[in-house]
Amino acid sequence: MPALAALREVLPSRSRLTPVENWHLTLVFLGSVGDAGPVAALLGDVPSPGPFELRLSGGGQFRTAAWAGVRGDLRRLGELRDGVRDALTLGGYPSDDRPFHPHLTVSYRPDDDLRRALAGHEGDPWPVTEFTLVSSSDGRYERLASWPL
Template identity: 35%
Template sequence: MDDHPGPSTLRVFVALAPPDDAKEELARALAPACADHPRLRWNRIEDWHITLAFLGELPAAAVPPLRSVLAGRAASHPALRLALRGSGHFDERLLWSGIAGDLDGLHALATDVRALVRSCGIEFAERPLRPHLTLARARRDDPVSVPRAAAGLEGFVGRPWPAERLHLVGSNIGRGPGRIRYRDIESWRFGTALRAADGGAPAGR
């Protein structure tokens, strides 16, 4: 996402994203639920992400300092080993897939990211980290589809994968009709400084 030209404010969050093969594996498992519950507002597979810190609406001028500190943190952090597993819902309204793997590392990374954001003078609402991938939302007149879809996906176990990049993401919410669209402002590969210090060996070895 370019700084110029562009909107004066952005809806921003910091996130991880599963690789394409992991998303495609989940999409195949989701196919029966998508067919059975067409009235759910299904998220696009391109928009699937694991939010570490939701920063809300920020002026565009706040983005460059975030780029600097997040790039440094990603460079010094090894890739996390994660997996998509199971499903559930929040208040029968939001359908999600669960996250398994190095959850201690995921929580530690989120804590670091939130501290770095605040070091840039950016305040945001602190929300407990509940690692998940949002898949769909219910319409107001459909109180049963989300729990049923979650039950059908409860046994899903995806293959493990490395979370290789830290993403700073902006969305178009509140900027016109249609669905929310997410776009990377920038992303950074984990462990580049670690690999350099280890003579080029992959991070995490």
């Protein structure tokens, strides 16, 4: 995705980043689920807010995690997130009640140069046209299913 490549280009080369192929925006984190089939069935019924645009902009650090901020149509992103969370909760997969702060984690190492580069980044917008169910195991991410918006 061009937005991720553009972000990678402005980050210090010596920074210890998470693998770019793992960069993602988490809508809802479920933890260990086992069989993903029932989760996928629930997500297939999530109402679509329609396509929208986001951009990576700014960033910060929380404890040791450095992250890129997200701007754009956060209202529609929030609608999508709420729809996913509601469907999962009604299906017996509750998630935490923390406020939703969309971000892209790029490193788990404290790094002042990285933090400054993120703070000054203003990426181009990209179209959000789908959402995806992803499984993670031992640092590897696997796309299980996707749904168009």
